[in-house]
Amino acid sequence: MLVVFIRTLILYIVVIIAMRIMGKRQIGQLQPFELAVAIMISELASVPMQNTGIPLVNGIIPILTMLTAQILISFISLKSYKARNIICGRPSILISSGKINEQVFRNELYTLTDFMEQLRSKDIYDIADVEFAILETNGQLSVVPKAAKRNVTPEDLNLSVKYEAPAIDLIIDGELVSSNLKKTGLNKGTLEIELKKIGIRSIEEVFFASIDSDGKLFCQAKEKYRT
Incomplete structure (x- = not known):
């Protein structure tokens, strides 16, 4: 039983590393050859897991070969x-x-039913x-x-808008994200002062905190520290 556990753990780690090296895309974003590789890697890992008579290396080498390819x-x-x-x-x-290109639908074996389903998922x-x-x-x-069916944008109304960058995460579940804090130009001491202004005594009491492009701090304390 211990042997099976260790073999499974090793193969699991190898597969996770292989998939991590392949990139961060989700299944629906993979190219056909990438999806084929992902499926084959999972199959190659499952065989040595189930059959302890197969040497572990016989499962790892094919996985690494597929990853290299x-x-x-x-x-x-x-x-x-x-x-x-x-x-x-x-x-x-x-x-x-x-205009609908009928021949393209036939070439891709793509039905109008599938197409309409995809359109509805995009609110069309x-x-x-x-x-x-x-x-x-x-x-x-x-x-x-079509132009008449698109959502109105500030540009359509000749409105000027200010620059808005994504908010930067500063604290996640009581842990300070130091690399992000440096990007904001703040330091730990300054952040702690801002937290105390809203009644939070330490970083460990924060469940999540972020800062937007205007320098506005959003912060939520952990449930056990809320009053």
Whole structure:
């Protein structure tokens, strides 16, 4: 039993490292060859887990081989446009200038039912509202609504807007994110002073804290420290 536990733990770590090296994309964002590699790696790991008669190295070496192949293919795709088209394919234009390209639907084995489902997930309920629709190489659908159906933006109204950057996390579950704190130009002492102004005695009492592009601090204390 202990042997099985150790073998499973080792293979689990190897698979996690392999998937981490492959990148941070979700399953729905993977290219077909990347998805194939991910599935094969999981299969290669499951066999030695179930059969202790198979040497552990016989499971690790194929995983590393598949990982090496995936990295090599990704590198080739990165360096060569032609190779990227061969390996990943090209985006397919399903609707162009409001006109449905029937032949493209047939070539991609993509039904109108699937297409309408994807449109609804993007809050578009009428195919007549679509100016362009592109089926990306990873299977995701990109849609450009017709001008009259797009959401109004400040630019449409000739309004000027101020710059707004994403908020920076400073404290997560009582732990200070020092690298982010340096980006803000603040220091730990200054932050602690700001916390005391809102009744929080120490960083350990904070569940989450962030600062926005205007320098405004958002902070929420842990439940046991709330009054």
